[in-house]
Amino acid sequence: MAWLNPGQPVRTELGWVAWFYGLIIRFRLWCYRRGWWASTRLPCRVISVGNLTVGGTGKTPMVILVTEWLLAKGLRVAVLSRGYRRTSTAPHLLVSDGSRVLVGPSEAGDEPHFIAQRCPKAIVAVGADRVLLGRWVLGQYPADCIVLDDGFQHRALQRDVDLVLLDATDATGLDALLPAGRLREPLSELARASAVAITRADSQSDLKAVYDRLQAVGYPSGDVIEVVFTPECVVAVVSQERQSLEWGRTKRAWLVSGIGNSPSFRLSAESIGVEVVGETAFADHHGYSHHDVQHIHANAKANGVDFILTTEKDAGKLSSLLGPNDPWWALRLQAKITRGEASLRRLIDSPLPDQAALGARA
Numbered sequence: 001m002a003w004l005n006p007g008q009p010v011r012t013e014l015g016w017v018a019w020f021y022g023l024i025i026r027f028r029l030w031c032y033r034r035g036w037w038a039s040t041r042l043p044c045r046v047i048s049v050g051n052l053t054v055g056g057t058g059k060t061p062m063v064i065l066v067t068e069w070l071l072a073k074g075l076r077v078a079v080l081s082r083g084y085r086r087t088s089t090a091p092h093l094l095v096s097d098g099s100r101v102l103v104g105p106s107e108a109g110d111e112p113h114f115i116a117q118r119c120p121k122a123i124v125a126v127g128a129d130r131v132l133l134g135r136w137v138l139g140q141y142p143a144d145c146i147v148l149d150d151g152f153q154h155r156a157l158q159r160d161v162d163l164v165l166l167d168a169t170d171a172t173g174l175d176a177l178l179p180a181g182r183l184r185e186p187l188s189e190l191a192r193a194s195a196v197a198i199t200r201a202d203s204q205s206d207l208k209a210v211y212d213r214l215q216a217v218g219y220p221s222g223d224v225i226e227v228v229f230t231p232e233c234v235v236a237v238v239s240q241e242r243q244s245l246e247w248g249r250t251k252r253a254w255l256v257s258g259i260g261n262s263p264s265f266r267l268s269a270e271s272i273g274v275e276v277v278g279e280t281a282f283a284d285h286h287g288y289s290h291h292d293v294q295h296i297h298a299n300a301k302a303n304g305v306d307f308i309l310t311t312e313k314d315a316g317k318l319s320s321l322l323g324p325n326d327p328w329w330a331l332r333l334q335a336k337i338t339r340g341e342a343s344l345r346r347l348i349d350s351p352l353p354d355q356a357a358l359g360a361r362a
Contacts, residue, residue, distance in 0.1 A: 018180035025177070025185055032155045039158050042134045045145045046159040047348065050152025052190065053173050053182040056260020056284065057165040058199040058229055060111045060313065061335040063149050066163070067119045069348055070145050078137050079119070081149035083109035083126030085285045092136045095124040105316040110285055111149060114313045122147075130157045152193070153184055161347050164193040165227075168200045169264065171209035188217045194347055200264060201226035201338060225340035229264075229333045231272050237315045237328040248329075249273035251306040256296055256328075258286030258314050265311055268331060277303045288314075293321045 031037045047070075049063045063079065070077045076098075083093065086109035095101065095108040096116035105113035108126055116124040123141050127133035134146055134157065148154065152164055166174065173182030190196055196219065198210050211221050234243050253274045257265045262281040269276055280296050300308050307327040310318060315330035322328055337344060 014180035015176070018177040021179070022177045022186065029155075029185070029189065037156070039156055040131045041158040042131075042138065042146065044138065044143055045350075046134075046148060046157065047145065047161040047163070048148040048151035048154075048159045049163050049165070050148070050150050050154075052152065052164055052166065052185060052187065053170065054178065054184060055167070055170065055173065055182055056264075057167040057170075058227070058261075058335070059150060059165055060114060061229055061333060062163070062165060062197070062199070062227065063111075063115055063147060064118045065335040066348055067115070067122050067147050069345070070147070071119065071121050073349070075144040076123075076142060077119075077121075077145050077147060078123040078125065078134075078141060078143040079112070079115055079147045079149055080130050080133050080137065080151075081109065081112040081115070081124070081126050082128055082130075083112050085109060086112075086126060088126075090127075091129070092125060092127045092133050094137075095126060096120070096122065098123045098141070104320075106287070110313050110317065113316050115149065117316065118312075130154050160350070162192065162194045163344070163347075164190060164196050166196060166198050166210055167261070168198050168203065168206040168210050169261070171206065171213060174210070174213045187213065190214070190217065190219050195223065195225055195340075195344060197225040197227050197337075197340075197344070199227045199335075200229065200261075202228050223340075223343070225344050226338045228336050228338055229268065230336050231268055232332045232334045234309070234329045235312070235315070235332055237310065237319050237330055238322050238324055238326065243329075245272045248307075248309070250275060252277050252304065253307055253309045254296065254300040254303065254305045255279040255281075256308055256310040256314065256318075258282035258284060258288070258317075259311055260284040265331070268333060269309055272331075274309065277305050286314075288317050288321060290321055293318070297326075 049059055051057050051059060067077055067079055086107055088107040095103055095112045098121055101116045112124050112126050125133055125137050174187055175181045177183045201207055231245055234248055250273055254277055255269055307329050310330050312330045312332055
């Protein structure tokens with residue numbers, strides 16, 4: 001089972017499960033490569049932003065960045081997402097029509113709702129089958145480009161660009177397949193990516209750990225893009241008032257998050273000079289309740305904090321539970337490419353394929 005583990009050792013009892021999981025995944029990939037399973041092309045350019053691992057790699061900020069680049073070129077953009085843990089059972093759900101957000105985070109799912117808020121000119125839709133979803137969207141809106149949120153494993157839909165993200169703070173997650181590690185597919189599958197981006201690339205030691213693992217599977221380190229997520233401002237959860245980062249400096253705050261990487265959120269808060277008094281960290285995609293809010297308020301009051309700081313993704317779910325005077329603020333982050341921006345822009349900005357030719361091949 002050496003292929004399971006290019007780096008650290010894994011637990012033996014999980015290794016056998018990972019080995020069996022690997023057989024299934026490799027068979028699936030083989031069927032697509034042989035052409036036994038269909039892969040459909042849509043009549044527009046398709047760009048995927050995806051993961052090789054489970055957990056939070058900062059995929060949503062990168063989807064937003066790519067979408068903003070495309071919109072800035074004057075293109076009509078649609079973002080397609082699975083809508084993980086959404087309450088709506090509709091096979092296709094329009095989250096935004098490019099002019100207004102139509103449903104809340106519970107119906108749409110956390111990430112699609114957040115993307116719709118941050119990219120108000122983009123069409124955003126959710127559905128499990130991205131081929132059918134793409135056809136459904138294109139039947140209503142003449143999009144020039146589709147951005148797939150978490151699309152690397154969705155082989156049924158062909159794409160023109162496959163951007164895969166790896167988290168610098170989770171290098172050990174690359175050591176084995178699920179459940180022994182965090183890999184959805186073998187690390188060698190990066191060979192089919194158009195580009196690989198290492199996110200949260202703030203620490204040289206973290207970067208080296210990821211590069212070592214890429215070297216083990218022969219991926220060229222010179223082609224890797226590096227990304228950091230930097231605080232931009234703070235936004236009031238209810239009123240949407242904005243304040244500069246200086247506003248929060250030296251203030252006492254209680255942190256609240258329900259994301260895949262809460263330690264990263266804490267580091268971001270500390271980086272702007274906030275004094276973190278305490279923290280409530282829920283599991284990813286947590287559904288907030290009035291009880292949660294009351295409990296957090298009690299903790300914040302008992303510790304004499306100046307305000308409560310959460311993530312923008314969580315803010316969308318919390319706003320309906322808060323009053324206009326509740327001191328809840330969200331930290332807005334932006335993706336900043338520190339290495340390889342020119343090469344990524346060339347990939348994203350490549351000329352659009354001929355629409356008629358694409359339509360004939362769909």
